[in-house]
Amino acid sequence: MKRIVQAIALSAAAATAVTAGAYKIPEQSLNSMALGAAYVAHTSGADTAYYNPANMAFMGDKQYIEGGVTLAHLPSNVYTLAGPFSGESEVENILIPNLHYVANAIGDFRWGVSLTAPGGLTKKWNTPFQKASAEEFTLKILELSPSFSYKVADNFSVGGGLRVIYSEGVVRSNAADIYAAGFAPAPFARDMEGDTVEFGYNLALSYRPTEDITIAATYRSKVDLDEEGTAVLSGIGVPYNGDASVSVPLPAALNISVSKTWEKTFTLELNYERTYWSAYDTLDFNYASSVGFYAPVFDAPIPKNWEDTNTFRVGATIELGKTTVMMGFALDETPVPKAYTGFELPDSDAKIFTMGFRYQQTENLSWGLSFLYDDKEPFSLAKGEYFNPQSVLSQGGSFSGGGAYLTTVGLAYEF
Secondary structure (H helix, E strand, C coil), rough: HHHHHHCCCCCCCCCCCCCCCEEEECCCCCCHHHCCCCCCCCCCCCCCCHCCCCHHCCCCCCCCCEEEEEEEEEEEEEEEEEEHHEECCCCCEEEEEEEEEECCCCCEEEEEEEEEEEEEEEEEEEHHHHHHHCCEEEEEEEEEEEEEEEECCCCCCEEEEEEEEEEEEEEEEEEEEEEEECCCCCEEEEEEEEEEEEEEEEEEEEEEEECCCCEEEECCCCEEEEEEEEEECCCCCEEEEEEEEEEEEECEEEEEEEEEECCEEEEEEEEEECCCCHCCCCCCCCCCCCEEEEEHHCCCCEEECCEEEEEEEEEEEEEECEEEEEEEEEEEECCCCHCCCCCCCCCCCCCEEEEEEEECCCCEEEEEEEEEEEECCEEEEEECCCCCCCCHHHEEEEEEEHHHHHHHHEEEEEE
């Protein structure tokens, strides 16, 4: 059992909800939340700067600004196994802000900027066998995304931008309880913090073969989060207290979308997303000096072997005078093979249900509310299926619960 305390540190990206497979969060505005992120071809507000900057070329020649805040409610994950091995994670409630702006056109060029939290994970366990590897597991991300568009023709535009990402993470694990019960050779514990600033890019295009049809594609580059900070490792002998680092990917993602509008009142959008999670194959911690006795527990590379995933989304927008009603649905794959799951991220395939509205209060001001429910499928591990035979997960067991409930309030102004 000595490797039971190996934590998977910093394998996520804003202490926020998991609303897409693993730790990516595509819903970063009122409209995108209401539509379940089926919001790439038919974008209309300041959040166009984030979701498809190419579409800024087709917006009215005025300035757009929009902000919102999301309350993410994360129910407990429940792990069930015979005897004392079962456990339940803490419930989390987290606020996530977003802000978007699109400037006036400058000839055929236009620029915008967004501040978002594009991914994240937080998980805390106080039950003995779970906190031995994931007492606290949090990584926060903020992304600043300046973007531009260029109108190539009246019905075709391109866009792109820069991704400036700040992230910070905390990992704590504590095996004192299972040591006292005789299940670990020492009360191993880790307390690690780190942060980083990284850069990436995004690309976009938008084509309108007719006034009521839009075909669009976007690509966000992979960003390696090279977290650097400090770690305290303790349990037996001389503790390690010094510099530490680890690198995990925020994966690349390709979106292809098409929307169709009928009578300028009803729009249907279909979206396909490919997320390149296979970039996450191994987790390897590095320390400024030898960690000695702690090396087998905290310094051995951990295989991840994640897989690329597909997400299929559909969103509907209905214009009813001053009120716009939106709804969406998505089928979302997990990139995490069951053999490499963990208490820090017991992820599974999900069905995502969304709805919301926007009300035009005045000619320039609108506000709205949207909701998202992320329904994670329960899953089980067969005995011996987990890659590490020294982990409690190698005994099998099942995961249930989890998922997320998100509520977003947004306000937009045009001038």
